Amino acid sequence: GAVVSQHPSRVICKSGTSVKIECRSLDFQATTMFWYRQFPKQSLMLMATSNEGSKATYEQGVEKDKFLINHASLTLSTLTVTSAHPEDSSFYICSARRLGQGSPLAQDTQYFGPGTRLTVL
């Protein structure tokens, strides 16, 4: 099946620094990728939709200047947490949308990465 990777899987940084998280679709091209955030014991929350070659679409309440998204190629989207603070500590998960193949009626599928656990000290 399709694989989506994330790097790093775990990162610890000091307050005030920036952290970049990569999301790669390994065996398919993804024009659309999604970034989610999950707090402990809570649900996955959609942060933004990353579109290849254009600006990301952010969900309400998500600061676009703090969470920079770059979808530079059909297989890579990056999320940069700028000037990270302890409240940004969370589990960040990306997913990549794979378009349906073959039949025009084939449905697309979303594949999730393994997640990146960010801890800001």
Place this chain on the structure above:
Amino acid sequence: SQELEQSPQSLIVQEGKNLTINCTSSKTLYGLYWYKQKYGEGLIFLMMLQKGGEEKSHEKITAKLDEKKQQSSLHITASQPSHAGIYLCGAGDAGNMLTFGGGTRLMVKP
């Protein structure tokens, strides 16, 4: 690893009809989440259930958790075309790793 099975896989209902989607886990549930996805869009969180017997509602959507049966059901009352989409259940294990069910594709005919 935990597995979630959803049924049915797809569903077509007439507008105004009620419907139920089920999600069954292979292991103990530590939290069960329901999401909705419209075509080409990200997952939208609907609700989370944590305790056995817990029931929550969001507009015309109600979800229940049967901890003993390791199962949750999502019920939509008086369905509307706006309810159409893919409904996914997700569960976290003790380590908070998320697993998703295969999804239920709902179509509502006007």
